[in-house]
Amino acid sequence: MSTSSIHCENCGAEIFGGQRFCRSCGRPTSQFSEENAPTQAMPPSAAVGTQRSPVDTGQPARPYTSPVYTPPGYYQPPPAHLPVPHYTPPQARSGWGWIVGIIGVVILSLLTMGIFVISRIARRPNRRVPPPPPVELARDGGSTLTESVTDGETTTTRSYPLSATARFALANTTGNITIEGWDQPRAQVITIKRGGSEQDRSNLKLTVSTDGGNLSLQTPTARGIQEVEYIVKLPKKLAEISLESTNSEIEVTGFNGKVSVKNQNGGVSLSKIRGNVSVATRNGSTELSDVGGDVSVSSTNGEVDLSDIGGAIDAHSVQGAISVVFESSVPSKPLKVESTNGSIDIKFTSIPDADLNVQTATGSIDIDGDLGLDSRLIGPRGGSGRLGKGGLPLSIKTVTGTITITK
Secondary structure (H helix, E strand, C coil): CCCCCEECCCCCCEECCCCCECCCCCCECCCCCCCCCCCCCCCCCCCCCCCCCCCCCCCCCCCCCCCCCCCCCCCCCCCCCCCCCCCCCCCCCCCHHHHHHHHHHHHHHHHHHHHHHHHHHHHCCCCCCCCCCCCEECCCCCEEEEEEEECCEEEEEEEEECCCCCEEEEEEEECCEEEEEECCCEEEEEEEEECCCHHHHHHCCCEEECHHHCEEEECCCCCCCCEEEEEEEEECCCCEEEEEEEECCEEEEEECCEEEEEEEECCEEEEEECCCEEEEEEECCEEEEEECCCEEEEEEECCEEEEEECCCEEEEEEECCEEEEECCCCCCCCEEEEEEECCEEEEECCCCCEEEEEEECCCCEEECHHHCCCHHHEECCEEEEEECCCCEEEEEEEEECCEEEEC
């Protein structure tokens, strides 16, 4: 194989086969075609670029260049250097920004809390006291003022017009009765139903009548443990009051008219009554005080206490003691007191002008000597005598019991 060498026409450096550029000056070697270019094996010690001797270890005269791309065939100016901007230090933050931010957070928190509180208040139920219900005219001519239902009780208040000449009547089965006089020209009736369910109490209808300007109330027979309590206010000058009950504690005070009471079981108490009084009881005590009219009392089983009675007295007890006291007056009308099985005690503040008649079957008689009665006229079982000037009949009798008359 031919090993003739070829040199660069520009710098004279040796060019090897297949070399397209001079490795010393970079001049193209295109005058040789690839297939006609001579080839020569490079010696192992040969260096690329400028030819050096095997012992030459110095710095080559030209750097080794191996262009990796074809340089452009036109002029390219160097890249322009952009100007470096002037450094401006950051401005220091003002403290007002923090203050404004904190104030904003506080205001936002207060607004949020206010909206929450207002929404809670708006959701709360209305606890204002409701106005009283309107007055409704009842079918019986009265007006319903109030009505309330609680656990085990139903309370109703009604009002009825009444004149001074009217009459009031009440018939009850079970439940206390309290009646008081007042100066209003009407009746106020409070009924309290107890026992049973609310529906049971609602079904317990009261009968009310206002015929002829009078007022009449009646309670039907209650079932089980149901009862009706009455609290009534009536005009003081009412003509008459009539009460009747099976099981009641009855109390009446402050009337000028007549009062009549019948009670099967329970006590009766009347006071400050100017008119006549009639009381009949089966089982229960009777207490009358400050009565200006005549008094009639009939008791089957119970004590009878009478004080300051201005009219005639007719008191009878089958089983029970009878006590009559004249504290501020003397009897001005006949007095008749009888007991089948019970003692009788009569007390005068001053000596009355009366004709006394006392009798007992199996008891004793004790008469105070200050009354001026001749003791010889009264025997162990009784007798008759004059007190003062005499004239007013006083009859005191008992079958079994002691009779005591004192001053």
